[in-house]
Amino acid sequence: xxxxxxxxxxxxxxxxxxxxxxxxxxxxxxxxxxxxxxxxxxxxxxxxxxxxxxxxxxxxxxxxxxxxxxxxxxxxxxxxxxxxxxxxxxxxxxxxxxxxxxxxxxxxxxxxxxxxxxxxxxxxxxxxxxxxxxxxxxxxxxxxxxxxxxxxxxxxxxxxxxxxxxxxxxxxxxxxxxxxxxxxxxxxxxxxxxxxxxxxxxxxxxxxxxxxxxxxxxxxxxxxxxxxxxxxxxxxxxxxxxxxxxxxxxxxxxxxxxxxxxxxxxxxxxxxxxxxxxxxxxxxxxxxxxxxxxxxxxxxxxxxxxxxxxxxxxxxxxxxxxxxxxxxxxxxxxxxxxxxxxxxxxxxxxxxxxxxxxxxxxxxxxxxxxxxxxxxxxxxxxxxxxxxxxxxxxxxxxxxxxxxxxxxxxxxxxxxxxxxxxxxxxxxxxxxxxxxxxxxxxxxxxxxxxxxxxxxx
Ligand code: FAD
Numbered sequence: 001x002x003x004x005x006x007x008x009x010x011x012x013x014x015x016x017x018x019x020x021x022x023x024x025x026x027x028x029x030x031x032x033x034x035x036x037x038x039x040x041x042x043x044x045x046x047x048x049x050x051x052x053x054x055x056x057x058x059x060x061x062x063x064x065x066x067x068x069x070x071x072x073x074x075x076x077x078x079x080x081x082x083x084x085x086x087x088x089x090x091x092x093x094x095x096x097x098x099x100x101x102x103x104x105x106x107x108x109x110x111x112x113x114x115x116x117x118x119x120x121x122x123x124x125x126x127x128x129x130x131x132x133x134x135x136x137x138x139x140x141x142x143x144x145x146x147x148x149x150x151x152x153x154x155x156x157x158x159x160x161x162x163x164x165x166x167x168x169x170x171x172x173x174x175x176x177x178x179x180x181x182x183x184x185x186x187x188x189x190x191x192x193x194x195x196x197x198x199x200x201x202x203x204x205x206x207x208x209x210x211x212x213x214x215x216x217x218x219x220x221x222x223x224x225x226x227x228x229x230x231x232x233x234x235x236x237x238x239x240x241x242x243x244x245x246x247x248x249x250x251x252x253x254x255x256x257x258x259x260x261x262x263x264x265x266x267x268x269x270x271x272x273x274x275x276x277x278x279x280x281x282x283x284x285x286x287x288x289x290x291x292x293x294x295x296x297x298x299x300x301x302x303x304x305x306x307x308x309x310x311x312x313x314x315x316x317x318x319x320x321x322x323x324x325x326x327x328x329x330x331x332x333x334x335x336x337x338x339x340x341x342x343x344x345x346x347x348x349x350x351x352x353x354x355x356x357x358x359x360x361x362x363x364x365x366x367x368x369x370x371x372x373x374x375x376x377x378x379x380x381x382x383x384x385x386x387x388x389x390x391x392x393x394x395x396x397x398x399x400x401x402x403x404x405x406x407x408x409x410x411x412x413x414x415x416x417x418x419x420x421x422x423x424x425x426x427x428x429x430x431x432x433x434x435x436x437x438x439x440x441x442x443x444x445x446x447x448x449x450x451x452x453x454x455x456x457x
Contacts, residue, residue, distance in 0.1 A: 001025070001026040001027055001028070001092050002026050002027070002028045002029070002030065002089045002090065002091050002092065002173050003022040003023075003025045003026035003028075003029050003030075003091055003092060003093040003094070003095060004022065004029070004030045004031075004032050004082065004085060004086060004089075004091045004093070004094045004095065005018050005019045005022035005023075005029055005030070005031050005032065005095050006018070006032050006033070006034070006078075006082060006094060006095065006096040007031060007032065007033045007060065007071075008033075008096060008097050008099060008104070008243075009097060009099065009128075009129045009241070009242060009243045010097045010128045010129065010243035010246075011033075011053075011056040011057065011059075011060050011202070011203065011242050011243050011244050012060070012203040012206075012243055012244050012245065012246060013060070013063045013064070013067075013166040013167065013203065014163075014164070014165065014166040014203070014207075014246065014249065015163045015164045015165075015246035015248060015249045016128070016164065016166075016243075016246070017097075017125045017126075017127065017128050017164065018095045018096060018097050018125050018128055019031065019095075019167060019170070020164050020167065021095050021123060021125060022093070022095040023167055023170065025092070025093050025095070025123075026091075026092065026093065027171065028171045028172060028173040029069070029170055029171065029172070030072055030085060030089055030091070030172065030173065030175075030178075031060075031064055031069055031070070031071050031072065031170065032071075032072045032073075032074065032081075032082065032085055033057060033060075033071060033072070033073050033074075034073075034074045034075065034076065034077075034078040034081045034082065035073065035074070035075040035076075035181070035185045035186045035189055036076075036077070036078050036189075037075065037076055037077060037189070038077065038078075038103070038107075039103075039189065040189040040190065042103070043358075044103075044358070044364075044366075045189040045190040046190050046192070046358070046359055046360070046364070047190050047191070047192035047193060047194045047195075048194045048195055048198055048328035048360055048361070048362045048364075049190075049241075049361075049362055049364060050186060050187055050189050050190040050194075051187065051194040051198060051201070052198065052199070052201035052238055052242065052362050053186055053201065053242060054183045054186045054187050054201070055200055055201030055202045055205070056201040056202045056203070056242050056244050057071060057073065057183060057186060058183060058202065059201070059202030059203055059204050059205070059244075060202070060203065061073075063166070063203065063204075064170050067166075067167060067168065067169050067170045068169050068170060068171055068172065069169075069170030069171070069172045070172055070175075070180070071180070072085065072175070072178060072180045073180050073181045073182075073183070073185060073186070074179070074180070074181060074185075075181050075185040075186075078107060078111070079107065079110045079111045079114050082094060082111060082114075082115075083114050083115065083118065085178065086115065086118065086120055087118070088177065088178055089173050089175075089178065091120060092120060092121065093120065093121045093122075093123055094111070094115055094120060094121070094122050094123070095123045095125060096108070096111070096122065096123070096124055096125070097124070097125055097128035097129055097243075098124045098125065098126050098128070098129070098133065098134075099129065100129065100130075100134055100276045100277075100279050100280040100366075100367055101279060101283065101286070101366045101367070102283030102284075102286070103366075105280075105283065108122075108124060127161060127248060128243070128246075129243060129247075129276070130247055130272065130273040130276045130277075131161075131247040131248050131250075131251045131269060131270075131273055132155050132158050132270075132273050132277075134273075134276055134277035134279075134280035134281065135277065135280065135281070136158065137151070137154035137155055137157075137158065139154075143281045144277050144278055144280070144281035144282070145274065145277065145278075146278070146381040147381070148270075148271065148274050151270070151274050151277070152267065152270050152274070155270045155273060155274075156270075160251075160252055160255065161248045161252070163246070163248060163249045163252050194328065195325060195326055195327055195328040195360065195362075196326060197326045197327040197328070198327065198328050198362055199235070199238060199327075199329070199362065201238065201239075201242065201244065202244055203239075203244040203245070205239075205244075206236065206239030206244040206245045207245065209234070209235065209236060209239065210234070210236060210239075210245060210250070210253075213234045213235070213236070214253065214254075214257060217232055217233075217234060217261075218234075218254065218257055218259075218261045218262055218265060219257075219259055219261045220232060220261055221233070221234075221261035221262075221264050221265050222260040222261045222263070222264040223260075223261075225264065225332070226332075226333045226397075226398050227398060228316075228319075228331055228333055228334060228398045228399045228404035229399055229401070229403035229404040229407065231331065233331065233332065234265065235329065236250070237329070237363035237368075238329070238362040238363040240272065240363070241362075241363045241364070241365050241368075247269055247272070247273070250265075250269060251266055251269055254266050254269075272367075272368060275367040275368050275371040275372070276367040276368075278367070278371055278380075278381065279366060279367040279370070279371060285370065285371060285374065285380065285381070286366050286370040287351065287370070289349075289350070289351075289379045290374070290379055290380060290381060291378075291379050296347075296453055297347060297348060297349035298346065298347045298348055299348060299349065299352070300346070300348070302440075303346050303348070303440055303441070304342075304346075304348060304352060306437070306440050307321065307338070307341070307342055307346065307348075307353075308321065308356055309321070310322040310325065310408075310409070311437050311440075312341070312437070312439065312440050312441075313423075313424070313436070313437045313438050313439035313440050314341065314391040314392075314439055315391075315395070315402075315405040315409055315412055315420055315421050315423065315436075316334070316337060316391045316394060316395045316399060316404070316405060316421060317337060317338050317341045317391050318405075318408075318409050319334065319399075319404050319405045319407070319408035319409050320334030320335065320337060320338045320408075321338055322408040322409060323408050324357070324360050324361070325360065326408070327362075328360055328361060328362035329361065329362055329363065330361070331404075333394070333398050334404075335357075335372070336376060336389060337389050337391060337394050338353075339353055339372070339373055339376040339377070340376050340387075340388060340389035341389070341391060343373075343376060343377040343378075344377075344378075344388045344389075344446070344447075344450045345388065345441055345443065345446035345447070345450070346441060346446065347446070347449055347450055347453060350373045350374065350376070350377035350379060351373075353373060354369055354370055354373040357369055357373070378454075385454070386451075386454060388447055388450060390443060391421075391443070392421060392422070392443070395418070395421040396418070396421075399421070400418060401417060401418060402415070402416075402417060402418050402419070402420035402421055405420045405421065406420060409436070411434055411435050411436040412434065412436060415430075415434075423436055424438055424439065
């Protein structure tokens with residue numbers, strides 16, 4: 001018998017319940033990935049993520065070949081392609097990870113119907129993309145948690161799951177006539193140049209990163225995760241987004257290490273699960289603004305362009321935006337600040353910022369991105385709606401010496417010490433030599449405008 005393991009957001013061999021189950025169900029398995037043209041049409045495929053994805057697929061293929069298998073890569077509509085491959089090899093079962101976005105839900109429903117019509121079985125596996133499956137813990141009488149703290153309490157009560165080893169062998173059926181596309185089928189989904197400082201994708205690179213960070217960064221994580229210049233977070237988010245690393249395994253390994261750093265890290269992984277279960281229950285949360293009335297966002301094109309380019313005149317905001325352009329990644333503390341600046345100080349619709357993030361972030365994720373933006377903008381379900389981050393206060397706390405700004409804003413690289421955060425206060429001769437803009441908004445005026453707008457809500 002033959003089964004198909006469809007890879008989606010689980011591009012790994014270790015602790016992969018989908019591959020594991022497909023191997024148990026049949027003598028031979030076809031590992032399949034479909035470069036989905038629908039993702040190109042929705043704009044979700046962008047050069048940074050597609051480059052990382054291509055690395056991850058190459059790494060997966062290499063790992064499968066070491067085990068006697070090979071990745072079959074197709075392009076087009078995933079349902080049509082899976083069905084074609086299933087017909088060709090006469091697969092009895094198709095295995096796939098459960099997704100959480102509206103898009104993944106519709107794909108799954110179509111696939112189920114198509115396979116049923118052909119007399120084949122679709123098996124959808126949970127706790128692949130997240131450590132705890134959406135819907136696995138729910139408050140009495142509800143389908144999801146809208147607030148993190150009670151969610152986290154329930155999440156922690158779920159026992160530790162078994163971490164599955166990588167399969168020793170992945171026996172492939174005779175593939176006569178089964179076409180496999182080159183990797184360019186993936187990169188062509190989003191033509192364009194990726195950011196220069198993009199990390200290398202794939203399970204091998206992700207595991208290397210995790211092992212290094214577990215030794216050198218985990219212990220200090222609770223204390224250092226907000227230190228912008230220290231860059232002390234794990235940087236595992238793109239590997240988690242593409243499933244090159246298993247969240248179940250990360251939780252397990254962190255708990256084995258123990259300590260305050262590990263606890264804080266596990267809590268962040270729970271935030272990831274939290275957002276996924278919100279999106280799974282409310283797919284519209286990706287785009288809906290839940291405030292009662294929301295017709296008063298400002299949309300000043302020049303301000304939005306300055307924000308995107310990292311030319312707002314507030315060095316810490318600009319440093320974050322430059323890091324995003326250069327690495328396709330931004331430190332969490334900077335994400336909070338630039339998002340607060342756009343949505344509260346400039347009072348611009350959060351969806352404009354969320355879309356810009358999705359255009360660039362290598363970890364860009366419908367659940368984490370959209371719901372974090374909702375959270376910062378104060379438009380979602382679990383929020384502190386009136387909290388506004390002040391770039392100068394944030395600079396004092398999280399980049400006291402200005403090293404993060406000097407790293408990312410080359411125009412200011414020569415300004416020593418914390419003075420780099422307030423270039424408008426520099427002596428005129430020094431100021432005039434810097435090719436750096438004056439602030440595009442007065443913070444007090446921005447705050448007053450925000451308060452007026454929210455009072456009317
Ligand atoms: P670490 O601090 O090492 O945390 C470990 C892991 O926990 C992360 O890799 C991530 O998977 C998860 N995590 C940490 N913080 C959060 C959080 N607040 N919400 C959900 N998961 C979290 N994260 C994404 O993965 N994709 C996104 O598109 C994304 N967009 C964001 C947009 C905004 C406006 C904000 C404020 C945050 C966003 N985040 C997003 C969450 C967070 O900023 C990143 O996960 C984190 O910066 C990634 O770096 P790291 O891997 O070093 O994180």
